Amino acid sequence: xxxxxxxxxxxxxMLVPSLLLLGLWTVYPLVRAVQNGxxxxxxxxxxxxxxxxxxxxxxFTSQQFQDSLWVSVKLALMTVxxxxxxxxxxxxxxxxxxxxxxxxxxxxxxxxxxxxxxASLVWFVLLQPExxxxxxxxxRWIPSLKNPGLLRxxxxxxxxxxxxxxxxxxxxxxxxxxxxxxxxxxxxxxxxYVDGAxxxxxxxxxTLPMLSPSILFVTVVLTTRALQTYGEVALLTGGGPEPExxxxxxxxxxxxxxxxxxxxxxxxxxxAVLLFLISLVFAIVQFRxxxxxxxxxx
Amino acid sequence: MSVSGRGSPTVRFVAQVRLEHISxxxxxxxxxxxxxxxVSLDIEHHDFMILLGPSGCGKSTLLRMVAGLEDPSAGDVFxxxxxxxxxxxxxxxxxxxxxxxxxxxxxxxAANVEFPLKVRGVPKAERTMEALRAADVxxxxxxxxxxxxQLSGGQRQRVALARAIVRNPAVFLMDEPLSNLxxxxxxxxxxxxxxxHRRLDSTFIYVTHDQVExxxxxxxxxxxxxxxxxxxxxxxxxxDRPATAFVAQFIGxxxxxxLRPGMLGGDVAQIGVRPEHLRLDPVGPLQATVxxxxxxxxxxLLISExxxxxxxxxxxxxxxxxxxxxxxxxNVDEAHxxxxxxxxxxxxx
Numbered sequence: 001x002x003x004x005x006x007x008x009x010x011x012x013x014m015l016v017p018s019l020l021l022l023g024l025w026t027v028y029p030l031v032r033a034v035q036n037g038x039x040x041x042x043x044x045x046x047x048x049x050x051x052x053x054x055x056x057x058x059x060f061t062s063q064q065f066q067d068s069l070w071v072s073v074k075l076a077l078m079t080v081x082x083x084x085x086x087x088x089x090x091x092x093x094x095x096x097x098x099x100x101x102x103x104x105x106x107x108x109x110x111x112x113x114x115x116x117x118x119a120s121l122v123w124f125v126l127l128q129p130e131x132x133x134x135x136x137x138x139x140r141w142i143p144s145l146k147n148p149g150l151l152r153x154x155x156x157x158x159x160x161x162x163x164x165x166x167x168x169x170x171x172x173x174x175x176x177x178x179x180x181x182x183x184x185x186x187x188x189x190x191x192x193y194v195d196g197a198x199x200x201x202x203x204x205x206x207t208l209p210m211l212s213p214s215i216l217f218v219t220v221v222l223t224t225r226a227l228q229t230y231g232e233v234a235l236l237t238g239g240g241p242e243p244e245x246x247x248x249x250x251x252x253x254x255x256x257x258x259x260x261x262x263x264x265x266x267x268x269x270x271x272a273v274l275l276f277l278i279s280l281v282f283a284i285v286q287f288r289x290x291x292x293x294x295x296x297x298x
Numbered sequence: 299m300s301v302s303g304r305g306s307p308t309v310r311f312v313a314q315v316r317l318e319h320i321s322x323x324x325x326x327x328x329x330x331x332x333x334x335x336x337v338s339l340d341i342e343h344h345d346f347m348i349l350l351g352p353s354g355c356g357k358s359t360l361l362r363m364v365a366g367l368e369d370p371s372a373g374d375v376f377x378x379x380x381x382x383x384x385x386x387x388x389x390x391x392x393x394x395x396x397x398x399x400x401x402x403x404x405x406x407x408a409a410n411v412e413f414p415l416k417v418r419g420v421p422k423a424e425r426t427m428e429a430l431r432a433a434d435v436x437x438x439x440x441x442x443x444x445x446x447x448q449l450s451g452g453q454r455q456r457v458a459l460a461r462a463i464v465r466n467p468a469v470f471l472m473d474e475p476l477s478n479l480x481x482x483x484x485x486x487x488x489x490x491x492x493x494x495h496r497r498l499d500s501t502f503i504y505v506t507h508d509q510v511e512x513x514x515x516x517x518x519x520x521x522x523x524x525x526x527x528x529x530x531x532x533x534x535x536x537x538d539r540p541a542t543a544f545v546a547q548f549i550g551x552x553x554x555x556x557l558r559p560g561m562l563g564g565d566v567a568q569i570g571v572r573p574e575h576l577r578l579d580p581v582g583p584l585q586a587t588v589x590x591x592x593x594x595x596x597x598x599l600l601i602s603e604x605x606x607x608x609x610x611x612x613x614x615x616x617x618x619x620x621x622x623x624x625x626x627x628x629n630v631d632e633a634h635x636x637x638x639x640x641x642x643x644x645x646x647x
Contacts, residue, residue, distance in 0.1 A: 185398060185400065187397075188402065190367050192413075193367070193387055193388075194387040194394045195417055195465075196418055205402065209404040295403050
């Protein structure tokens with residue numbers, strides 16, 4: 001115990017850089033946002049009064065926030081399972097000792113190096129009704145590609161945003177899953193093979209359980225990302241199409257240029273804090289619910 | 299190659315596993331590595347066959363070809379007189395125990411043991427019964443609900459064995475299953491494996507680099523070196539009449555002494571002498587300088603040199619022991635000499 005106390009000053013000194021950075025860029029903004037969430041400001045944004053904690057509740061129960069929350073949750077429900085299945089599938093396909101497999105691995109993971117802005121622009125052009133390649137190729141089966149265009153149709157705008165989002169995060173999922181697969185002992189597959197398990201059984205009894213830590217990790221990260229989706233929405237749909245606002249996610253409600261509350265410091269701070277809490281709840285639920293089935297190592 | 303002297307003389311079992319001119323090469327183009335080189339071997343019903351050799355000798359590859367995890371580059375594998383080269387492992391009636399045990403970490407012991415039955419569509423009730431029976435044989439019934447991570451190395455090893463016996467296969471394949479255990483546990487488990495083999499009506503094929511395991515467990519031993527089969531025989535045969543200079547040196551602790559041609563009279567062959575057959579004799583033909591003395595209690599190892607040739611002798615502890623630096627003489631009976639061809643290493647009659 002004494003020794004521990006003696007170690008305290010040097011320990012603190014060594015922690016100062018990270019404490020400073022974390023404090024300055026994470027803790028302080030969070031505290032300020034929580035404080036700002038109390039403020040009720042006039043249209044100019046200068047005269048603010050304290051509206052108290054009840055403002056959080058008013059924001060949470062407002063129609064706009066509820067609509068955006070539902071959009072964000074729908075986006076998560078579309079991107080997370082789809083992104084996971086695709087990422088695992090590609091990783092399993094690329095986990096072979098074949099000649100030139102490195103080329104595929106590079107291709108599949110390349111979207112990691114692509115910014116949201118670039119990814120969104122690529123998909124914007126691909127889906128463009130007049131000149132987009134996808135519109136030209138598939139409009140015979142999906143007429144809305146041409147008229148009015150996936151991003152302009154209130155029913156398909158969100159799935160189209162999800163598509164771009166899945167593509168953008170596929171590289172990340174692929175890399176994490178590939179790393180996970182490489183740590184699965186080969187013996188397990190061989191043992192299951194000798195015991196008579198076919199490739200599907202080997203996948204469900206060896207691959208999936210052994211990948212479970214990676215799957216949990218990617219699920220939490222992808223869900224948080226989905227709830228925080230802003231760039232794709234801003235670049236692809238601007239929160240529209242209007243008036244349904246079918247792609248206005250919570251972050252777009254907070255910052256978006258067409259947003260009603262973007263000029264109101266108190267309301268948008270409250271919404272941001274609520275988004276943080278919602279993401280936290282999702283992560284906790286995923287760790288609790290899924291965590292029991294996750295196996296780390298032997 | 300078949301060995302008689304076991305079982306009834308009137309009943310001849312067909313070979314349970316027969317390997318005919320098996321070769322296995324890895325790699326492509328000029329980067330070819332021959333892991334197994336033209337090996338033929340008959341393993342009979344209820345044999346406890348040990349595949350013994352140094353690491354990289356091809357013994358594991360040979361076992362994996364019997365399991366169906368590798369395809370032979372040439373030659374045929376027969377199990378119960380059926381050619382199985384193109385048969386999936388699950389149809390071969392074999393079970394395999396891996397060096398790492400290869401237990402499913404997310405499944406309980408019970409689920410691990412039941413797995414091979416589940417894959418075969420055995421109903422749940424029957425599966426549970428069979429798993430309990432297998433667990434009982436290996437003393438695992440108290441651990442059925444645990445996960446492998448909560449078991450000791452020895453217990454995990456038993457789970458791997460239980461998972462193998464639950465299917466009641468004709469042939470058990472074991473790839474160095476004891477090498478991850480500590481010395482004490484290894485000794486105990488050796489005895490248990492022998493007991494298990496006695497109780498089961500199955501054939502065991504067991505890969506090891508440990509000659510003690512080979513000598514203590516095997517009914518027969520196949521010694522491999524650099525992909526080639528050196529000798530097959532009972533442990534005693536392999537010890538008493540090694541077929542090559544390699545086998546002579548590989549089997550026995552300490553290994554057989556190999557003398558240069560001419561060191562014992564005018565013989566042109568390479569001469570081998572087991573350490574226990576070197577007799578202290580002041581006027582013997584081998585005059586050596588003592589370099590090291592190891593007191594083992596029940597015996598003494600005299601490590602000496604003649605020029606550059608090392609000579610190890612086992613002598614009783616009560617003899618007047620020389621000291622390091624002394625010159626000692628050894629003699630050896632003609633009956634205890636092993637002669638090997640200098641160039642091929644093969645035993646001369």
